[in-house]
Amino acid sequence: MSRFQINILGCGSATPTARHNPSCQVIDFRDRLFMVDCGEGAQVQMRKMKMKFSRLGHIFISHMHGDHCFGLPGLLSTLSLHEKTGELTVHMPQEGVDVFSRIIEFFCRESTYDIKISPLDPKGGVIFEDHAITVESFPLYHRVPCMGFIFREKPKLRHLRGDMVKYFNIPVSQLHGIKEGNDFVKPDGTVIENARITTDADKAVSYAYCSDTLFDERVAEAVKGVDTIYHEATYDDDMLEQARQRGHSTARQAGAIARLAGARQLVIGHYSKRYITPDILVKQASEEFANVIAANEGLKIDLL
Amino acid sequence: MSRFQINILGCGSATPTARHNPSCQVIDFRDRLFMVDCGEGAQVQMRKMKMKFSRLGHIFISHMHGDHCFGLPGLLSTLSLHEKTGELTVHMPQEGVDVFSRIIEFFCRESTYDIKISPLDPKGGVIFEDHAITVESFPLYHRVPCMGFIFREKPKLRHLRGDMVKYFNIPVSQLHGIKEGNDFVKPDGTVIENARITTDADKAVSYAYCSDTLFDERVAEAVKGVDTIYHEATYDDDMLEQARQRGHSTARQAGAIARLAGARQLVIGHYSKRYITPDILVKQASEEFANVIAANEGLKIDLL
Numbered sequence: 279m280s281r282f283q284i285n286i287l288g289c290g291s292a293t294p295t296a297r298h299n300p301s302c303q304v305i306d307f308r309d310r311l312f313m314v315d316c317g318e319g320a321q322v323q324m325r326k327m328k329m330k331f332s333r334l335g336h337i338f339i340s341h342m343h344g345d346h347c348f349g350l351p352g353l354l355s356t357l358s359l360h361e362k363t364g365e366l367t368v369h370m371p372q373e374g375v376d377v378f379s380r381i382i383e384f385f386c387r388e389s390t391y392d393i394k395i396s397p398l399d400p401k402g403g404v405i406f407e408d409h410a411i412t413v414e415s416f417p418l419y420h421r422v423p424c425m426g427f428i429f430r431e432k433p434k435l436r437h438l439r440g441d442m443v444k445y446f447n448i449p450v451s452q453l454h455g456i457k458e459g460n461d462f463v464k465p466d467g468t469v470i471e472n473a474r475i476t477t478d479a480d481k482a483v484s485y486a487y488c489s490d491t492l493f494d495e496r497v498a499e500a501v502k503g504v505d506t507i508y509h510e511a512t513y514d515d516d517m518l519e520q521a522r523q524r525g526h527s528t529a530r531q532a533g534a535i536a537r538l539a540g541a542r543q544l545v546i547g548h549y550s551k552r553y554i555t556p557d558i559l560v561k562q563a564s565e566e567f568a569n570v571i572a573a574n575e576g577l578k579i580d581l582l
Numbered sequence: 583m584s585r586f587q588i589n590i591l592g593c594g595s596a597t598p599t600a601r602h603n604p605s606c607q608v609i610d611f612r613d614r615l616f617m618v619d620c621g622e623g624a625q626v627q628m629r630k631m632k633m634k635f636s637r638l639g640h641i642f643i644s645h646m647h648g649d650h651c652f653g654l655p656g657l658l659s660t661l662s663l664h665e666k667t668g669e670l671t672v673h674m675p676q677e678g679v680d681v682f683s684r685i686i687e688f689f690c691r692e693s694t695y696d697i698k699i700s701p702l703d704p705k706g707g708v709i710f711e712d713h714a715i716t717v718e719s720f721p722l723y724h725r726v727p728c729m730g731f732i733f734r735e736k737p738k739l740r741h742l743r744g745d746m747v748k749y750f751n752i753p754v755s756q757l758h759g760i761k762e763g764n765d766f767v768k769p770d771g772t773v774i775e776n777a778r779i780t781t782d783a784d785k786a787v788s789y790a791y792c793s794d795t796l797f798d799e800r801v802a803e804a805v806k807g808v809d810t811i812y813h814e815a816t817y818d819d820d821m822l823e824q825a826r827q828r829g830h831s832t833a834r835q836a837g838a839i840a841r842l843a844g845a846r847q848l849v850i851g852h853y854s855k856r857y858i859t860p861d862i863l864v865k866q867a868s869e870e871f872a873n874v875i876a877a878n879e880g881l882k883i884d885l886l
Contacts, residue, residue: 292663293656319598321622342688377689
């Protein structure tokens with residue numbers, strides 16, 4: 279069984295506090311780890327949550343504010359002490375490439391693995407792809423250039439019906455095509471429709487990470503049809519104007535994005551430190567969208 | 583009453599772990615805070631230990647390994663969010679000035695206070711001084727240029743004996759001189775010795791921070807006569823050769839430095855992550871020097 283799990287390492291905003299770490303999530307996709315944002319303390323959280331450093335291959339940084347990237351130098355150094363080998367790619371907005379190249383050059387001179395920095399195209403697009411998953415970026419609307427990310431499982435194959443394969447005596451050479459949706463054509467020319475010999479494929483699951491952003495319907499457009507959406511919810515209704523001024527969203531606005539995008543579930547986070555608990559934020563998001571999960575450090579959300 | 587307190591924010595080595603933060607201490611001297619080293623997570627520890635960010639005026643970085651400085655970008659940014667004003671000086675080896683200037687330039691553009699970087703002279707010397715305290719640096723012997731720091735209270739004034747001041751009818755104008763050690767000369771020319779009219783000044787207290795270093799008798803020489811010495815004690819006796827290769831000391835060697843320097847007490851830290859508790863390190867250091875304190879996160883040591 280495949281596995282697609284969201285791990286919340288940090289869901290506070292601006293600075294680490296006694297309650298929350300700054301932004302960091304790890305997407306565990308079939309035992310490979312993709313990190314999204316890397317606030318200070320990310321490496322300690324990874325260790326606490328028992329995630330293997332060696333499985334981390336890509337880090338995606340949404341924007342160059344410290345609460346989304348100050349954990350990087352420590353994490354990259356620690357990976358070397360754990361004798362990571364191979365390659366790790368850090369995807370980040372062009373603005374940060376120069377300063378992080380300098381940091382890596384200075385502090386990771388004796389690195390045991392290759393660190394690559396890949397600048398994000400501000401227009402967005404596919405930034406990683408293999409046989410099973412695609413990662414896309416898309417623009418968000420914050421005070422500095424900021425990108426969101428969508429993790430999409432690739433479409434899965436249909437399930438063969440064993441009884442039908444046997445009944446029609448379908449040759450092995452044709453099975454893969456049938457799983458992809460082809461009909462079966464018998465040697466005598468009779469067409470057996472695919473629907474008779476297969477059952478539906480499992481649903482391909484997808485996850486969108488909407489980091490710091492104003493409420494903007496273009497975000498809903500970008501994540502349309504995604505199964506689970508994380509959207510920042512820094513403030514409650516009373517702070518609507520402050521949210522706008524600072525390039526952030528309210529919880530209600532996060533709910534509206536999930537509704538407009540037709541999501542199945544919404545995860546909220548990036549809480550302002552003014553909130554002792556996220557209760558008011560969950561309540562207001564829920565008035566727009568039914569299925570709201572409050573992020574919290576240590577939370578694991580299984581999408582599959 | 584004056585106050586001179588050592589606060590341990592982190593005493594692990596190499597990487598933050600579930601047990602220890604990387605190196606960081608704060609010297610609280612009459613409510614002004616001096617930070618020594620700034621490993622990742624320093625700002626969270628400061629908050630946990632309820633130390634006021636606004637009181638921090640100087641940060642001293644011993645050397646440019648990540649476990650001694652990766653907390654700086656986050657701390658410097660957070661100070662701005664707390665609307666710190668005035669000035670903060672970061673003292674660090676010349677090697678780090680360029681990369682940290684870039685980091686500060688990039689991430690602290692909108693800083694509410696002035697951040698100065700002051701390069702440390704590798705030969706050592708006085709790097710800060712005011713009416714009450716002096717901070718000196720001195721060379722250590724690690725894999726990269728590394729400096730230790732000594733915090734010295736300035737010599738204090740002798741205490742006047744109220745009864746004698748009255749008895750000899752000493753004019754107010756002469757009291758300060760007498761507190762500094764002058765004799766009192768009566769109008770008739772009779773000399774009253776200082777020892778009759780004063781009692782001894784309180785002892786000026788001093789603290790030396792010996793960050794990552796090989797065992798070297800020049801360190802004992804540099805901290806000779808200091809009241810309390812912190813000395814790294816990364817390893818136990820069985821790791822003597824590894825300590826040497828990696829530019830570190832064993833706990834026994836830390837004890838020997840304290841003994842050679844004639845200290846009153848020794849604080850050990852920078853424990854390798856191989857030690858679940860520092861017991862073996864305390865034991866071995868104690869075989870060289872009687873008064874050993876094991877550093878631990880949250881520990882406060884009152885020197886006055």
